[in-house]
Structure formats: structure tokens, C-alpha cells
Amino acid sequence: MTLQQTGTAADSPVPAPSTSRRTQRTARRRAYKYLPTGAWWVVSVCVAVLFLYPLYILLSQSLKSRSEAAQTPPTLVPHSLSFDNFAQLGSNAGGLSLTHSLGNSLFVTLSTTIITVIVTTMAGYAFAKLPFRGSKLAFFVTLITFMVPFQAIITPIYLTLNNIGLQNNLFGVTLVLTTFNLPFGIFLMRNSFAAIPPSLEEAAMIDGAGVFGAMWRVMLPNAIPGIVSTALLTFFAAWNDFFASLILITDQSKYTLPVSLGILSAGQNNAVDWGLLEAGVAVTVIPCVVIYLVLQKYYNAGLLSGAVK
């Protein structure tokens, strides 16, 4: 209260004589700058170079020719651009085909994302708009599952999958990854449905749409940003998963990309094929970066809505 009073009282005397609105605004903006503009640019660009350097190395190493990629000392810029490392991904060196692993990764990631989106949309809608006895408690329990890391219960998950014949099975991994993406997704979807004013649904129902019609034609379109956020966060989590696939899949032909790369990085005959490995890493990394750059808005919104609560 006192702070606010000083704040409003201070508004006019700050930039001294001329108090046009624009100078006031720039003065306010200046109050936030930690560095003068020139220094800010220098620092920002230097930090950006540090952040981009590993990505540059990734691209340049994977785009070198096979012989240049194995050369020491390493070259900074590829002498000639070559896609040989990428072409090599499909070769069955040591019984390990990375294109096959890529297919496995795609299957797990896409099915996890689709199932998660459907299940969390339904549950989120129910928690926001279709209350039932104990629904508040059920939602609370869902949130608690956030607290338990799946690394801690991976042993019995392995045994449970074994019991139902889904251990060493890509669909088994899908179900596990889906389950551990549910809490955050349900939380996101409940919030996006809860943000839609009830009058909108009521209006639709007065116009003769049933509960289902209202959900499909009115609620769902309004929840699309939430759905995109949930889909994105799930996609990244599933695509980048290493631990669950490492433990739940035992057959090399069923490995996902991150696990297969592990075999590659362990090397054959004590020699690691760095060109091939980094090409595999590039295939894993590039989709994430591209998807993020395109759908950044939704991704950030999803993260932040989870954070702000």
C-alpha cells in the first residue's frame, strides 16, 4: 500500500522537466537496464556464441566426409560438405541400424503423444467441467504423482510389464511414458478448460447442443492452445527418454534412438565412429530444435502455466 502510493506519487517527478508520456516510458524502461546498450550487445553475443558452439560442432562433425570426421586434430569447418555419415546410419554395422531405431523412436513418441493428448483432454475436461463425488480428491492425488520420480519405481514397472507380456515391447514403453506424462498434462488441460467461461457452454446447450456437442464444438476449439502445449511437452519427453527405454527394452532391434546411440558411443574394437555418432545425435536433436522454433509460443506457455500454478 505504502509502496504503491510512493509509486504513483513518484510517476511525475522522475524524468524531471518535460513529462510527455514517451519520455516517462523510456525512463521507466531505462530503470530496468542492468547494462548500457553497447555492453549488453557484447555480453549477449558472447553468451550466444557459447550456447551455439556445441550445436555448430554437432552440425559440422556430422556433415564432414567419413575420413575427415575421423581425422585428428579435428577441422573446425568441414572441407567439403558430405552426407555420407547420414547415409551410413542405415547400414547394419554390428547389427545396429539407426534408421530402424529412428522408426522405433517415432512409433513410441507418436503413440505416447496421441494417447496422452486424448487421455489428458478427457480427464482435464472432467476435472474442470464435469464434477463428480471425489473428483477434487482425485485431481489432488494426480498432482501428488508429480512428486514421485518414475526412476524410483522402475523395478516393479519392469516386473509389471513382464507379467502382462509387454516387457521388451515398444507399446509397453509407450504405456509407461504415457502414464508419467499424465499428471502434468491433466493439470494443463484442466486449467485450459477451467479458463473457458461456463456461459459459453451454457449458450451452446441452450442452442440445442448436447453435452457432447458442447464439448466438441465449443469447448475443444477453445482448449487447443492447451492441447498443443500438452502434445509438445509429451513429444519432447518421449522422444528424449533414455532411462525407461534402456531398462524396459532388452532387444537391440527394438532400441530407441537415444539408447542405440549409446551402443555406438561405446565403440567397436575400441574405436568410436564419431562422424556416425554425431550424425545420429543430429537426427535426434534437429527435430526438437525445429519443432521448438516453430511452436515456441505454445511450448513456453505450457511450461510457464505449470510453473505459475
Added chain:
Amino acid sequence: MSSFTSTTAVKRRGRRLPLLVRRRSMLGMLYVAPAAVLLGFFFLWPLLRTVYMSFFDRPILGASTFVGLQNYVDAFTDSEFGHAVLFTLSYTVITTPVLLAVGLGLAALVKRRTRAAKVFQTVYFVPVVIGLASASYLWVFIWQPDIGPLTDLLARMGIGDAGTNLFASRTAAFLIVLAMVVWKTAGLQMLLLLSGLQSIPEEVVEAAKIDGAGRWQTFRYITLPLLRPTLALVLVFSMAGSLLAFDQFYIMTAGGPDNSTITAVFEIYRTGFVQFHLGYASALSILLMLVLGAVSAVQMLLLRNSDD
């Protein structure tokens, strides 16, 4: 008689609740069902099973025998697990403040409302969407002896020798993992802290300045207290992530040199899936969960409610 009263009770309740409300609540349960089945089967049931299994000596094949609390007693005298816990704790204690400082620095840097600041924000955030495993494979290459670009670069600048295997030294290996983790996750901390910083009303900061507060005082007495909820969240994120560290050490150091970089989750993995002591691994998992729960609870208490 009793069945008669119960039917009237149902009738009365049925009359009180309009048909639509009842139908909606039925529908609600139906919609929650798939999530409930998945969470029950792949979360709740394994969780209960972990607790149950922790009281047994359970090899992966063959009969299990009840051993009571023996697994827990063993855990406290197991020097390998003890080392893993100590290493995980020191990793957490070192990583958390470094991440927080870098995240805060980046947030302060991209806080300007200009287009350039927005671009830099995206650049600093990009490594966050890369998987921890992919980032690890990349950084292992960068620091390889002879062929690693940064080992080579440092050698050219007269620091070290290009032929040294940095992963053979505990300290160097640790620092490389730390640098990788900072590169990969500082952007997330930046984004969260930035949203926290931007939610502080500008008038408040301005008022403090007019009242004669210096830069440091403004930060200490205005920004920091108002940022407390965000800080709590960021700290819980980074501490939980560090306490659960696995991928980066499994891939980058394989726990070496001399098993000196084996983390708690790594040790649980080795116990359960390399040595196949599933009961003992369950007991270790329960201990890990308790530590995590305690850490989050303490942090929430310290950082959330101390201004009441």
C-alpha cells in the same frame, strides 16, 4: 426393511439432483477412467509393489524370501551406496547454485523488451529441448582426447595437452558434466525466473530507487523477496533433477573413473538390473523417494511461507 429405506434414500437423493447433473457426473467419471486406469496400473501399483518388495530378498528368477527391514539396514552399511549418495549430494550442492546464478544472469540479460532480447532468449533456451542423452553424446565428443574440438582448442591456447583423456580425471570429468548440464538447463531456469521478474510491478522497483535504494539494495530488499515463489520452484526443479541424475553420468563417465561418479539412481540401476537384487534395489528406491520428498517439502516451507 433396510433395503426399503435405502431405496427411498436413493429416490430422495435422485429427486434432489437434477438428471442433467447426475448424467454429467457419470460422464465425468467415465472421462477420468482411462487416466485412472493408467495411473493405477503403471504408477500406484508399482509404487505399492516397491514398498512390498523392499522387505524381500528377491532375485530376478527364483523364490523371494521375506527379510523384514534387512534391506534398509544393509543400505545404511553399504559403502557403495554410501559413496553414490555422497556423490549425488555433492553434485546437487554444486550444481544448484551454479544453475541458479547462470539462470538469473541470463534472465537479467534478456529482460529487455526488445526484439533482439527475444532472439537471444530463444538462443539460450534451445539446448533445453535437446535430450539429456543427446547432449551427453555431443559433449563427450567435444572433450575427447585428440579428436575433441575443445580439447584441441585448449591445447592450441597452451592449456593442457590434446592427448590427455579428461574423462580419466575425476575433477575434469565432473566439470565437463557440470558444464554440459548448465548449457542444457540454464535456459529453463532463465525462462522461469524471467516470468517471475516480469511479474514484479515496475512501479515498486522505481519507488525503491526514488527512496534512495542502490542497485544491490533494490535487488536484495525488493526483487529477491518478490521473486521468492519463483525461486522456490526453480530450486525444487534443479535439486530434484540433480538428485535423480543418471543419463549424463551413465553416458559421459560410465560412473568412472574408479566408480567415483556413480549417482544414486545409477547405483539403483546397477543393483536392480545388473546384479538383479530387486528387493534391495526397491529399498534403495524408497530411500531415494523419501529424500526427494523431504527436500521438496523443506524447500517449499523455507521459501514459500517464511513471509507469513
